[in-house]
C-alpha cells in the first residue's frame with residue numbers, strides 16, 4: 001500500500017473550505033472607523049476606571065459604608081458594604097472587563113480575517129533516519145557479542161529472572177499462614193482477667209445482665225526478670241485477636257447450640273470482642289434483649305443464641321470461647337477459640353476445616 005501522500009505532506013487540492021465571508025468592517029470603511037472608535041472608547045473608559053481605583057484608595061475612608069437599600073439614618077437600611085471595597089470592585093473589575101472585551105472585539109472585527117492552510121510535517125522519521133537507527137542497534141548487538149555468546153546471554157537471562165525471587169520470598173514476611181497458627185493466645189486453663197486491672201474474674205464478680213471486657217491472663221504475666229511475657233508488637237497483635245467480652249445472663253434465657261451446652265458457667269458466657277464483619281471491637285450491650293451491637297456498621301449479635309447475627313452486614317456469628325472454673329474458682333478457657341476470630345476472608349472455610357481437625361472433637 002502506498003503511503004506517499006501521508007509521508008510527503010503534499011497539500012490537498014480542495015480541502016472543502018466554504019467561500020470567505022467578509023465582515024462589515026472589511027467592506028465598509030465607515031463601519032470600520034466606528035468599530036475602531038468603540039474599541040478605543042472601551043480602552044479609554046478602562047483607563048479612567050483604573051485611575052478611579054487609585055483615587056478610591058486614597059480618598060475613601062476605610063470605615064465608610066454604602067447601602068443598597070434604605071436610609072441608614074432611619075435605621076432601616078440593609079445591604080451595606082464597605083464603600084472602599086465597593087469602589088475597588090467596580091473600578092478594577094470594570095476596567096479589566098472593558099480591556100478584555102475591547103481586545104476580543106478588536107480581534108474579531110478588525111484584525112486580519114482570512115483562511116490559512118498550515119501544512120503538517122510527517123510524524124514518522126524518514127526512511128534514512130530509521131535505517132541509521134537500526135544500523136546503530138545492530139552494530140551494538142554485534143559489538144556486545146550477545147548472539148555469539150549464548151552462555152553469557154542465557155546466564156544473564158537466568159539472573160534477571162531470578163531478580164523476582166527475593167520479592168516473592170519476602171511475601172513470607174507478611175506473617176504466618178492463617179491455617180498454620182493458633183487462632184489466638186487462649187489456651188486450656190488460661191484465666192480470664194479484667195482487661196484493665198488484669199484481675200482474674202470469678203463467677204460471683206458478675207451480676208446477671210452485666211458485661212465485662214476481658215483478656216487472657218498471659219497479657220499480664222511477667223518472666224523471672226519481671227519482663228512481660230508478651231510485649232511490643234506481639235502484644236498488640238495478640239490483643240487484636242484475643243480480646244473477649246464476658247456476660248452473665250439468666251441460664252434459662254440461653255439457648256446453647258448442640259455441643260455447646262457446657263461452654264458457660266452459671267449463665268456466664270465468653271465471646272470474642274472482635275466483630276466478624278471488619279473487626280471493630282464491640283461491647284455495646286443491651287442486657288434486656290441480650291443483643292450486642294457493633295458501633296461500626298450496626299451488626300447485632302444475640303449472645304443468648306450462640307452469638308447469632310440478627311442484623312447488619314456481619315456474615316458469621318460472634319465466636320464463643322468455652323469457659324470453665326479452675327480449682328480456685330476463677331474463670332478459665334477450656335481451649336483456644338474453636339472458630340476463626342475477627343473478620344471473614346475468602347480462605348476462611350479452608351482454615352476452619354484445618355481448625356476442626358486440630359480440635360478433633362476435644363471440646
Ligand code: FES
Nearest residue numbers: 275277294297299
Ligand atoms: S465491623 Fe462490626 S458491623 Fe462492621
